[in-house]
Amino acid sequence: MKLKFLASLIAGFGIVGTAPLWAHHSFAAEYDSAQLITLKGTVSKVEWTNPHIYVYLDVKDANGKITTWALEGYPPNTLKRTGFGRDLLKIGDPITATAYKSKDGSNTGAGREFTFADGSKKFAGPVGN
């Protein structure tokens, strides 16, 4: 019961500005927060577009077969304001990405953390909810 009491207070007062992380659609309906996968590949296409960016990663398996994954991320303006500029993504760059797998069965994911060749990391999209 104490937990519930605390939770109620936090819901009402703990957070200033409780706007949704995804402004225009439901994250939970599209992506599985329980399936955070790691993809190591090279950038083959970048759509720096609204309402969300898409980064395409070519991922090679043990047999050399390449699968292209589409990773959705924050809107461009949000990324710029968090220090993730468009210039960080170049075709051919190696990237290791974590992503929440799409619920539609396709090779699509909600990009979370990108690790670049120099070891630096940036969040491309929200934490699962």
Add this chain to the structure above:
Amino acid sequence: MRIPFVLSMTAMLWAFCASGQSAPNKPIPRTADGKPDLTGTWQAGGVSINGEPGAPPLHPLPPTKYRPPARQPIPYQEWAAAKQKTFTVLDDPTSKCLLPGVPRIVGMPMPLEIVQTPKEVVILYESFRAYRRIPINEKLEHPDDLTPTWMGDSIGRWEGDTFVVDVTGFNDKTWLSGLGSIHTEKLHVIERYHLNDDDTLSYTATVEDPGALTKPWMTGSVLRRPVDVRVEEYECIENNPDNQHIQKAMELQKDKKQ
């Protein structure tokens, strides 16, 4: 027994926080005509100003003692509560890049800019490229030729140091907040913008709709001034395949259940 206790605590806390508004610690900026100067860029939330686990914002904002009103469920009439349950996220107008309406647009995680003059206040929203012209009219008289629209018709006036905006003339196509939060064309929103002494902007909206609600519903937020941010273009319809993905995910889910 606990729930009423929580509610009363919540009300007390809100009253405590709100009381701070009448005792400014330092003078707020004012325009030449003596009104609080709301001019500038504001934002209600989002990772770019609040940060997230493992990623603090580039420009952290100082804490504020001001708080938004406690969240309350929307007090729907029986028919509206039943209808609310029939919607899915695919029906959300904003998922199709349509305008979010008032008050929903204020809580979007993107900045807005207020341009204030003695005769009118203009709000430019990054989200959904919306804008609102709010002429100042002491009697809060709306034009008599309104056609229902997504963002409604806004008229404002100053009540002391609070800018009060009366919004009416809405269509019935927007959602108030959350899944299926419908309303009718009888929607009437009274917004209050109050500049606080710590350079934050308290925003509340009292939502009335005799066609769908049993009583007025209140929502709101505390807007901050994001650092080094300006309202920029957001062309939502540019690349928006999410609903196709969600539709497919729902069909897969349905197949699994059968």
